[in-house]
Amino acid sequence: MRRNSWQDGVLGTNCPIHPKKNFTYRFQVKDQIGSFFYFPSLNFQRASGGFGPIIINNRNIIAIPFAHPDADIVLLVGDWYTKNHTALRTTLESGEELGMPDGVLINGKGPYRYNSTLVLDGIEYETINVDPGKTYRFRVHNVGTSTSLNFRIEGHNLLLVETEGFYTTQQNFTSFDIHVGQSYSFLVTMDQNATKDYYIVASARFVNETVWERVTGVAILHYSNSKGPASGPLPVAPSDIYNQWSAMNQPRAIRQNTTASGARPNPQGSFHYGSINVTDTYVIQSLPPVRIDGKFRATLNGISFVNPDTPIRLADLHKVKGAYKLDFPNKPHDRTPHMDRSVINATYKGFIEIILQNNDTKMQSFHMDGYAFFVVGMDFGVWSENSRNNYNKWDAISRSTTEVYPGGWTAVLVSLDNVGVWNLRVENLDRWYLGQETYMRIINPEENGKTEMVPPDNQSI
Ligand SMILES: [Cu+2]
Structure with a gap:
């Protein structure tokens, strides 16, 4: 929340909300247009869920720096531990690290069974339904505990357009690193033939893939005219896990779109x-x-x-x-x-x-x-x-x-x-x-x- 530090939701600004009580936040949104999420800020509770997306749209008269997408799709991705937040706290207090998570969830759901050895049968997974030819704005948030994730959609480009309320210069990526707490918008055009469904993947970044193989979030991108289920291996993860110098080029390439309008009718880039x-x-x-x-x-x-x-x-x-x-x-x-x-x-x-x-x-x-x-x-x-x-x-x-x-x-x-x-x-x-x-x-x-x-x-x- 941008303006009122009396109710910012952290212990240094307001009192906690006690069990069985409620607190009504009243706030004006005006100078942040874009993709955000909310979460509980105390006692490790975010590790048990309780988060959700917030989308702030501009007023209609303000231009956005791309054609209006056909629809918005929100993906909340994050590492997940089967231990609850109190057990995780106990681990940390004893001086241990949390260690490898038990999985990565996409919108609260487990992985699609892309591999019958790695993924148990009967796990509920997320399906994103799309129409061929349309362009969607994917708003992707890393709501997890501590794991950096690489996000990618099989066979599709991610056109980066926004991060945390600011329009970026528009660049295509085949995969994108999203660190804990970060939010991004990508435009994705359904320009592939629908011979099958496609994988949407969020996998742990900078880890030994053979050890962390199970810690991979997999959802399904389903074209309305799709002829069958997704199959085969997942789209490959970046191969530079031991070469972080090259990985850093990605965040360095995220630039401000200096000609786009901000929330108010003054150019976003006018602040020199x-x-x-x-x-x-x-x-x-x-x-x-x-x-x-x-x-x-x-x-x-x-x-x-x-x-x-x-x-x-x-x-x-x-x-x-x-x-x-x-x-x-x-x-x-x-x-x-x-x-x-x-x-x-x-x-x-x-x-x-x-x-x-x-x-x-x-x-x-x-x-x-x-x-x-x-x-x-x-x-x-x-x-x-x-x-x-x-x-x-x-x-x-x-x-x-x-x-x-x-x-x-x-x-x-x-x-x-x-x-x-x-x-x-x-x-x-x-x-x-x-x-x-x-x-x-x-x-x-x-x-x-x-x-x-x-x-x-x-x-x-
Ligand atoms: Cu904040």
Whole structure:
């Protein structure tokens, strides 16, 4: 949710919804057109489901940068563990990794039986019904726990057009990597002959395929004039699993469509971010879990976040002392890792640079609530000031969730125009749960009742 940090749904902004209670979100959608999803944000609950898609359409008078598709198709894909979320928490708390998931689900359903040894009989699978010649907008979301997925449709091109509310330059892909928490729209034209059905596949990325073979989501693309079931091997996965340098070319190729209209009737690309001076730089480093005070915890800049007992703005409103600290460090430091309530003290109207440095062992995705950021750079190694020479200053994509390769970094630029307290986190649930998150507190020192919304009347303390 973009505007109102009083009800952003994370513990630093509002109180949890207790069992058997409900909470009504009221919000205005205006400046984000595109594909999103919702999910429970506490206690690992997303691993048990509870997510769903949100589509925000533009007003009719606003042009979209492609012909209107014949229909929308939503695919929620994600890794799945048969253990429930409480058992998964126990695993993490004991210092173990979650390990290989039990499968990948597509819209909550298991794999089509493409292989009678690998897939048991009688599993319910997803079928997408289409008509020959039509073009569909596939909105694909990785709603899973922690596994990066490669998405592909047998025999069909994926024309990338949108990610997380921003139109991209349009490029064809035969397969596309979707990391945890990311959303993409692809236009897919039903231009193949219907001698049979086709496979839709979401398979784990950067893993040993022979070990992870069972962890593959398979749905069916069924033409209305299809002459028979899908058969044969699945479309092949990318072969570069040990060559992440080449895989990184894909996210680097995602560019902003600078001529497309945004949500409002001003051109999406009118914001010349490359010529704005950066006011602050934050280098945020993630490391693998360590034991802190006897507990397994994961850190950002040496701090494993502890949620405040009172949400941050409520603590401000009610003058609750010591609920949080404004001392989140702006770069990695050598102190012993510790647990704390450290929040970033960010400057309203600042234009900041955040470098996400992943020194953990697995792919991570980072998300910032309340904002979209420009993904200006991505590389392997340790970020340095010289890395700025290779930033994309012209047509970087603006989005809310970016991948950060293990042993690499991703640099984003953010214009701090949205007042409130906003969560910055790793989307991989196994690390988020262990403390890899913080908040940015962005307050207008001359608040006049216009830049920050008033708390909703169902806000509580
Ligand atoms: Cu968010």
